[in-house]
Amino acid sequence: MIIALLALSAMGAMAQDKPAPTATPAVQAATGDPIIIAAGDVSIRQSEFENAIKTLPAEYQQFATGPGKKQFAEDYLRMKMLAAQGFKDNLQNDAEVTSQLALMRENLVANAELQKIEKGITLSDADLQKAYDANKNDYEKVTARHVLIAFKGSPAAQPGKKELTEAEAKAKAEEIKKKLEGGAKFEDLAKAESDDKGSGARGGELGSFGHGQMVEEFEKAAFAAKVGDIVGPVRTQYGYHVIKVDAHDSTPFAQVKATLEKSERQRRLKETLDTMKKNANVTFNEAYFAVPAPAAPAMEAAPTAPATSTKPASTTKPVTKKTSDKKQ
Numbered sequence: 001m002i003i004a005l006l007a008l009s010a011m012g013a014m015a016q017d018k019p020a021p022t023a024t025p026a027v028q029a030a031t032g033d034p035i036i037i038a039a040g041d042v043s044i045r046q047s048e049f050e051n052a053i054k055t056l057p058a059e060y061q062q063f064a065t066g067p068g069k070k071q072f073a074e075d076y077l078r079m080k081m082l083a084a085q086g087f088k089d090n091l092q093n094d095a096e097v098t099s100q101l102a103l104m105r106e107n108l109v110a111n112a113e114l115q116k117i118e119k120g121i122t123l124s125d126a127d128l129q130k131a132y133d134a135n136k137n138d139y140e141k142v143t144a145r146h147v148l149i150a151f152k153g154s155p156a157a158q159p160g161k162k163e164l165t166e167a168e169a170k171a172k173a174e175e176i177k178k179k180l181e182g183g184a185k186f187e188d189l190a191k192a193e194s195d196d197k198g199s200g201a202r203g204g205e206l207g208s209f210g211h212g213q214m215v216e217e218f219e220k221a222a223f224a225a226k227v228g229d230i231v232g233p234v235r236t237q238y239g240y241h242v243i244k245v246d247a248h249d250s251t252p253f254a255q256v257k258a259t260l261e262k263s264e265r266q267r268r269l270k271e272t273l274d275t276m277k278k279n280a281n282v283t284f285n286e287a288y289f290a291v292p293a294p295a296a297p298a299m300e301a302a303p304t305a306p307a308t309s310t311k312p313a314s315t316t317k318p319v320t321k322k323t324s325d326k327k328q
Helices: 002-014 025-031 046-054 058-064 069-088 095-119 125-134 166-181 186-193 216-224 253-279
Strands: 035-039 042-045 140-149 205-210 230-236 239-250
Touching: 035 046, 035 069, 042 046, 042 069, 046 058, 046 069, 058 069, 095 253, 125 253, 140 166, 140 186, 140 216, 166 186, 166 230, 166 239, 216 230, 216 239
Parallel strands: none
Antiparallel strands: 035 042, 140 205, 140 239, 230 239
């Protein structure tokens, strides 16, 4: 945190050729901006200190305005004293320092321009409603229940229960579907037969869910079914599902308006930046940015016989002792 603070705050100090002159007590009183820290030639006003806090990430700002205010002041004073000494040593004109300052200045201006562009993006309720209607499927929801029959190897297989082959699990699911179509209560069969014990205890209820919340095969079948339909068996990694759809509805516009506004603003901002880049006819030096070729594997050196040895290497293979056939 201290390093980040110094990096952010030092930029403001170094951007000046010399420290700001100290105002007289009368000016301080008139402006309501008193000096809150003084150390030798260094003085820090309340407004400067509070502006420095604003440069911190949001999670640090809360700390620096609360229990960590004094600690932050110590860190900020240390940075100011170092900067003041650096000015005395003329380090603001050091080539590396001026190069970094130029980069930091460009970064600040770039961020300011980005904020300006973002503030210029206006979104009316009609714009947001249009975006909502264009992506209505994203807000579609289904309320459903199911009976799951697990097969061998399924994550839902119940310990101590007879394991079924895939064919057996499918046949059992088909039998359950026939019973349901014949008038059997879904809740009763779910409680008695489902290997999804969580939903089974609730009569198979899964509640309401949107796109992307269920495994693909299950989601596809549930969203395609009409209210009241019993569909399946649908195979997933968990087993065979018999599904009943209780309702189709959508998350109301009012509930997603704030989230939609944020995503639409980001989309338009990206669109603006992409257009800016496209219009600039960007080119890259492909030779410079080429992906480097992978390094060739190092070759292992062949073993060399000692220079003093005249005896040829043995060609006799080592004898491998056969292991006993005795059972462990």
